[in-house]
Amino acid sequence: MKRTNNSKLRIIPIGGLEQIGMNITAFEYEDSIIVVDCGLAFPEDDMLGIDLVIPDVTYLRDHISKVKGFVITHGHEDHIGALPYILKEMNLPIYTTKLTMGIIENKLREHNLMRSTKRKVVRHGQSINLGKFRIEFIKTNHSIQDASALAIYSPAGIVVHTGDFKVDYTPVFGDAIDLQRFAEIGKKGVLALMSDSTNAERAGFTQSERTVGRTFDHLFAEHSNTRIIIATFASNVDRVQQIINSAYKYGRKVVVEGRSMVNIISTAAELGYLDIPKNTLIEIDKLKNYPPEKTVLITTGSQGESMAALSRMAADIHKKVTIMPGDTVIFSSNPIPGNEKSVSKVINELSAKGANVIFQDAHVSGHACQEELKLIYSLVKPKYAIPVHGEYRHMKANAGIAEQLGIPKENIFILQAGDVLELDDKGARVAGHVQTGAILVDGLGVGDVGNIVLRDRQHLAEDGILIVVLTLAKGTNQLLAGPDIVSRGFVYVRESEGLMEEAKEVLNVALEGCLNSRNADWSKIKLVIRDTMNEFIWKRTKRRPMILPIIMDVNV
Template identity: 50%
Template structure:
């Protein structure tokens, strides 16, 4: 989520989510911290979306209830947003504006021109934002593909024209800044799919992102040429395919798309399936198939499974587990390490340099990527002739201000991560995550005692309950020693409820560590009777 502010007006570009890191136990999603906008009500005038991937639109249902501003998006992106807003019961509360690469949008002091870019989803755009201070270019996520799946290359002439007009600052995608050369075309994937369909006599199951409409169209085209019916499996995949067909972004004969319940009506060599699950998500269609738990699709020998995606960092273990389970079921599994069944939707170094050469900005801010990628992209900026002092490698929350004298760092605004856990938004923080990590590592021990409220003498217990620490039946001696330790502590004068709880916790923690070299969480429960 990028904020561009002038005076009392601001616009945001994208409003995405990220998936939790490995140590964020129990967390479902991570969304941007909007404290700065909430502290400045009325500042944000609109959100402009570059494309329909989760990391660019996924946080809208969580942000819009508190900041209900108009949205601007291309038709396909708007369709994907509408699915989300409908689920969140927000569809009739938010103004949605459809734009094209020919639109001109005026919001306060900003005159905004979307321009077409190639990405792994149709209808992706970047934005040229004319401000009183100068022209700002936000590339969105892009690559320069001369033969894209939808037949629409990026608008290089428009980018060159902006460069001729004079660009104040370029904000450009850094995701593939570590990759030399040029990102391969989507046509490589089509060729690989064609070969696999030619070779295969059994069912073909293709897993891809539900939002990768271009890849789904590739599957449809090749399945048609090989006289295969196509079943769509996975709730998000079904929803997106339905929406994209209604809007005309997916085309297929009516009798080609079949319901998953009708698979057994056709021989295996006439069946293809497209489904979700490329990241090993536990409830996704592919994972349930791999675990032999899918109600409608049971994998068997002779099936070919194509994983048409790469693992998002942090998801590797889940993806590898899914691949192993697919192989165990006897399926022939094809993934990126074996054949070119996926290409990135992001520009590699040659294209990033080309973007810099086309737009020729005075200032350059690398965006979208891990810090090392931003640094490497910044070095490309120097190679393109931008002075090092005009390249700003910044982290979340850092403000860069521009005036007649140049650019300089401004304040750092609130930039923490807001964690979504079930229905809770932002109510899980560092302390809760720390406790979850401790529980997952060493478990817990609960100690329950009852003491006389007048004398402080032990009336009942101690009872010790353990989960995730030791198997009680195999550790009865340790548990009995722990009970004796608690009795000795209470008889030593720790008679008040609050004092007894602290003494039990500290001493029992030390005792258990000495005996096991483990640090379970200790929960003392002291009842006064």
């Protein structure tokens, strides 16, 4: 009887649902667990001071003996970024395609994990066996090369996971998505399809990456008398290829600027994913040897990130590039939700320096729109549909498409992180819930900043802090020094002198009563300080700074 329970396939999203980022999903069958992707998330606005966010992998830790390794769909941060942090704790092998592995290895080197981590490069069309699973890598298209869908074969059936994908019939490099293979596997009978929901709210088809190349050609022809600066995503190798193509055609030298872009471009070039004509790429220091209209800069900063190369140029703090009136600056990107204002700030700064900023038509998405999702559903014809990769609204839109194509509503699962979806030949159901969550990384600290610290930071950010210090005589509670009041982030010291004097008087009155009573312990005294100050400050300023009483005592 025990066997029945064990011979179910369990799909457990450990992150990546109802959010953008932190994609990681466990597949479990009997004694085998494989993990698809291991991404990070960027901090939300209320995660003050946090650098990045990684998934809580308690479930993997608790079942580590079963875990066979990581299978990675593509090389974006939201799919690989947490790997170094998780690998430090659990030594597991990585299976993925060549370029994806190259990008991961850059990270492993940085974290000193190259020697300890077993790695295997897999080709599209190839399969690997991990415990009870066989995983086949299927060629797809995305805004980074070498992206894969996965066909996950288990004794309970086949699950197809699209990864992040689009259908590009005319990709810049390599083959189009392997639609035939999706169809072939579909013919065999697919238990479940997990598909990318990012653009599920958008009608129609995502344009081919190649259309952007044509736009570049037009823009290069139109702006033949000015320097051209193009900002795009560091990892979009095809985009960079197309800029290089246009530059070569129009006789311009190319400079690549921005650390993350230089890293990925050199990895891509080394591994043969980028074809750079001889003498086209030059060092940034050589820029001055060429007339501006014979140069192109490809740069990071398309999201208005304050430390990125383009933002530094716009703010006039870039060491090597100064924006000149007449420069043509092209944003080959769309702002990711949340970045609109930073991008607009950079555009304003560039415009004010006389640059001609072009921010339309030089970008296409890397994710499938509704018609592409319909195509994949129709080729794969899964019994169950599991929308992944998106906020709730996106997954709901994806579910709507599945329903429209005839998948019964009860066979569509919008999961939450931690849900355990059990599938077998009898059916599918959410059978439980495991621990998941977000671990915050701040500097060297992984997980040492939690809700209390964040709440304090929020409080400090809103209204600052007011510290009340006093020194008491040990035993007698006689006030030896203070109360002194020091504030930060609350109000201009000069403006608040009178206020602080008054606060001290109010405090002295309150303390007098409290210190004289023999049974006043420190927690009582602190409470009196907090209450007195909170009330006084609120009444006078309508603000609520953090009140922090500190008491010291001295032997007399």
